[in-house]
Amino acid sequence: MNQAYFITMAVTAALGTGWLMLRLQRRGMKMAPALLGLGLSVILGWALAKLFYVLLLFHRVWPRFGWEAFTRVKSTEFCFFGGCVGVILGMALAARLTKTHVKQFLSVFAPCGALMVAGARYAERYLGMLGVGSFTDVPSLCRFPFAVSNEWQEWFMAVFMLEALFALVIALVFALRKKEGWIPGLFLERTAFYLCLSQILCESLRAQGLKWGFVRVEQLLCAVALVGLLLHGCLQSGERGVWKRFWPIAGALACIGAIVGVEFALDRIDLSPYFWYALMILTLFVLGWLECFCTKRRFEQVQHQYRG
Numbered sequence: 001m002n003q004a005y006f007i008t009m010a011v012t013a014a015l016g017t018g019w020l021m022l023r024l025q026r027r028g029m030k031m032a033p034a035l036l037g038l039g040l041s042v043i044l045g046w047a048l049a050k051l052f053y054v055l056l057l058f059h060r061v062w063p064r065f066g067w068e069a070f071t072r073v074k075s076t077e078f079c080f081f082g083g084c085v086g087v088i089l090g091m092a093l094a095a096r097l098t099k100t101h102v103k104q105f106l107s108v109f110a111p112c113g114a115l116m117v118a119g120a121r122y123a124e125r126y127l128g129m130l131g132v133g134s135f136t137d138v139p140s141l142c143r144f145p146f147a148v149s150n151e152w153q154e155w156f157m158a159v160f161m162l163e164a165l166f167a168l169v170i171a172l173v174f175a176l177r178k179k180e181g182w183i184p185g186l187f188l189e190r191t192a193f194y195l196c197l198s199q200i201l202c203e204s205l206r207a208q209g210l211k212w213g214f215v216r217v218e219q220l221l222c223a224v225a226l227v228g229l230l231l232h233g234c235l236q237s238g239e240r241g242v243w244k245r246f247w248p249i250a251g252a253l254a255c256i257g258a259i260v261g262v263e264f265a266l267d268r269i270d271l272s273p274y275f276w277y278a279l280m281i282l283t284l285f286v287l288g289w290l291e292c293f294c295t296k297r298r299f300e301q302v303q304h305q306y307r308g
Contacts, residue, residue, distance in 0.1 A: 005075075005126040012119025013038060020112040024105075033094040033105055041090030045083045052082025056210060056217050075127040079210060080120075081221040084195075087113065088188070103185035110191040114171035117195060121167060124160040131160030133205040159205045166198035182302050183236075186295070193229045193291050196222035197284055204263060204280065214267055215260075223256045226287060233294035238301045248290045255283045255290075 020034045054061055054069045056079060061069040069077075088106070091113075095105040124131030125148065132148055135156055141147050142155040149155050170191060180186040203209060203219040210217035230252050239245035262280045266273060 002126055005123050008123040008126065009120060012116055012123065013042065015119065016112045016116040019115060020109055023108050023112065027108065029105070029108065030098065030100065033091070033098040033100045034109075036098060037091040037094035037109075039090075040094050041087040044086035044090040044093075046086070048086030048089070049078040049080065049083030052079035052085075053077055053210065075130050076208060079218065079221075081218050081225075083120075084113075084117065087116070088192075101184070103188075107181065107185055107187035110187040111171045111175035113188075114167050114174065114191050114195060118164045118167035118171060121160050121163040125158075129156065130208055131158070131163070131206065133157035133159040133207055156207070157205070159202055159207075162205070163199065163202045166202065167195060170194050170198070179299065183298055186298070189229055189232065190291070190295065193226060194288070196225045196229075197287060197291075200226075200259060201277075201280060201284060204266070204277075214264060216263065219259075219263075223259070226291075227252050227256070230290060230294055233291070233298060236301075237294065237297040239297065248294055251290050252287060255287050258283045 017034055017038045020037075021031045024031050024034060050070060061077075065072065091109050092102050092106060094100075095102045121131065129150065133156060135154060136142065136147055137155070141157070142149075145158055145161045147155040148158050174180070174187055174191050177187075180190060199222045200219050203216050203222070206216075209219075227249065230248055231246075234246050234248060237245055259280055262276045262283075265271070266276050269276075
């Protein structure tokens with residue numbers, strides 16, 4: 001990892017924390033957890049990114065490196081999903097230590113966290129070929145920000161820019177929305193959901209990543225997170241009857257099964273990848289609709305309780 005990467009990450013952390021402090025100030029909340037959370041998030045983010053990587057690929061890295069696997073500083077030997085979990089835990093711990101309402105604080109933090117994700121993805125520009133996709137020779141695309149070149153002037157799609165763009169849009173959307181404030185923690189839940197949703201597509205486009213055979217591990221982690229968040233939303237809905245309450249989970253599992261099938265087909269069935277990616281994007285839209293449906297039920301429940 002080079003100097004430019006760490007400088008970009010430092011600027012990203014500073015911008016995210018500064019925005020968080022402004023949002024806290026506007027709500028009359030204390031800013032101490034933002035500063036403490038910055039330090040804890042850096043520590044836990046780094047630690048869990050490495051821990052997730054080692055545990056997920058334990059069968060490969062432990063026989064080769066042993067305990068050294070936990071101390072190696074190589075850009076391809078970290079798990080981005082694990083790093084994000086570490087940042088959230090760092091912020092939650094900071095809120096707890098400063099006696100701040102955890103869910104309320106994390107809701108304020110949510111769009112700032114998405115901004116940090118955008119910056120962290122952009123920082124992959126300085127990590128060689130880590131965040132790139134397939135080779136391209138289309139003249140209009142052989143330039144930044146659409147693609148990046150290697151030392152032989154071969155151009156590869158800049159997937160990290162697409163990831164950064166998705167995260168930035170998500171940050172802006174949930175910074176402008178107000179309705180989620182009715183339910184403590186919902187801002188974080190929805191932000192995390194759509195970050196994971198967009199990452200399922202982006203992870204498929206990346207040339208490098210953590211893999212178990214044809215299974216992309218970070219894509220799988222995002223899928224598990226989506227189902228977990230939908231399950232939490234169903235549990236909070238207050239609907240009566242098992243099927244009426246939990247049918248979105250069945251729909252989500254079917255969608256994830258379809259995505260697994262697409263990933264398998266991309267490597268083994270000789271059809272245009274545009275067809276398979278169109279199918280994947282359609283499936284992701286269905287998952288997004290399921291999340292919106294679950295959230296709408298929760299809003300209706302809160303309104304009903306308020307009227308009651």
